[in-house]
Amino acid sequence: MTADTDESGTAPRRRDASATREAILNSAVEAFTRLGYDGAGVREVAGGAGVTAMLVNRYFGSKEQLFAEAVDRSFAPRTVVSDDPSELSAQTATTLAARTAPDANDLDPFLLMLRSAANPRAAEIIRAGIEKHVGRRLADTLPGPHAAPRGELLLALIAGVWLMRKVVATPALSGMSQADLTRQLQDLIEVLVDTPPASSGDDDASDGIKSL
């Protein structure tokens, strides 16, 4: 009851380097996802981890390097889409509709991307993170030719839904019933998953590049 300075509950930060580093990184993911790269200051990240701003730079070198590790952390563990092509459209549609629901507020890598991509340096880091974690796996999962661009088109659709539902918060899409949204999304994603009857099998006279 006195001015006992130690905080009740958890640990008063028992000088553990790896634990502190972990706390900073978790706080960074949360702050960058919520505020974006430009909007989240190092003092904000540090405060979320219960340390001072300088310690952040001491552990991560700079804000940019911290962001790179946060992007890696945010994208790595997530299975953005199912690995099973047969259930990919249903699973992706359901998950996306659920996670973008008005009440849910997860820490999603798409949110981190959308709110940070305005900064060119951050955009480059994000692009590298996508290529490293989801790009290749998604291209391997999608059947048929042109898997890589089709996979990125799927990412574009997902990102757009996140943007309109949770960032810009357009009313009709935000208020869309989860079941209706799931159905619509599944119809859309199936177009991307099922190899379309692309007349591009014959080489048209487009700009030469057969695009692998």
Place this chain on the structure above:
Amino acid sequence: MTADTDESGTAPRRRDASATREAILNSAVEAFTRLGYDGAGVREVAGGAGVTAMLVNRYFGSKEQLFAEAVDRSFAPRTVVSDDPSELSAQTATTLAARTAPDANDLDPFLLMLRSAANPRAAEIIRAGIEKHVGRRLADTLPGPHAAPRGELLLALIAGVWLMRKVVATPALSGMSQADLTRQLQDLIEVLVDTPPASSGDDDASDGIKSL
């Protein structure tokens, strides 16, 4: 060849209030589209118009009000999608693929939105602009029920393509041939335009969670 201070070509800014205001607004659209709301400073906008920063605030009150007018200007004249439902998918797909080509660099409202939406105040202004200019018209153009959410889903798809192709610049999608992209997009948009076999289609005016 003398030190004639007046810039060649255009006018040496002949103290015309409306023309100056117009120059500031044009510079603001350009700067906000290129750098985003947080990234573009009033000094940058002012410099682009050949005036000082204070004049910007004199004409527009604050950076936020300037941004609101820039959003209005950026969204107003554009016909985001065709008004003709029968040609909507083809026209939208072609236009989107062309304007997001690697070499083209237009001032597109979607770019302005993507790079500014991280800021919550800017996001709200953008949402209002979308509702005012494109939302209603798009809902009127799309046939069938649930036109408003389907229209915003189309906007989400368009925004996602802009994001991945031009902001994050994912390589496979950025390098996708224009013809292939147009085809893929048209297939996708047609799913949104053609009234899907929505099993929940009977009831109207159900904002509630009625379905399922």
Place this chain on the structure above:
DNA sequence: CTGCTATGTCTACGACTGTAGACACGCTGG
């Protein structure tokens, strides 16, 4: 117990931001 080193904090700096008030100047009405 004593001292050393890793761990964390404090103070501060230079740059940049949006914005306010005072000042200067060009154009137009007499």
Place this chain on the structure above:
DNA sequence: CCAGCGTGTCTACAGTCGTAGACATAGCAG
């Protein structure tokens, strides 16, 4: 001609940003 007013600029001020160097302290080795 010249006075006035609208148009544009200058200086400045709080505030925040990322970051650097000096300082303090906790926890373990001896």
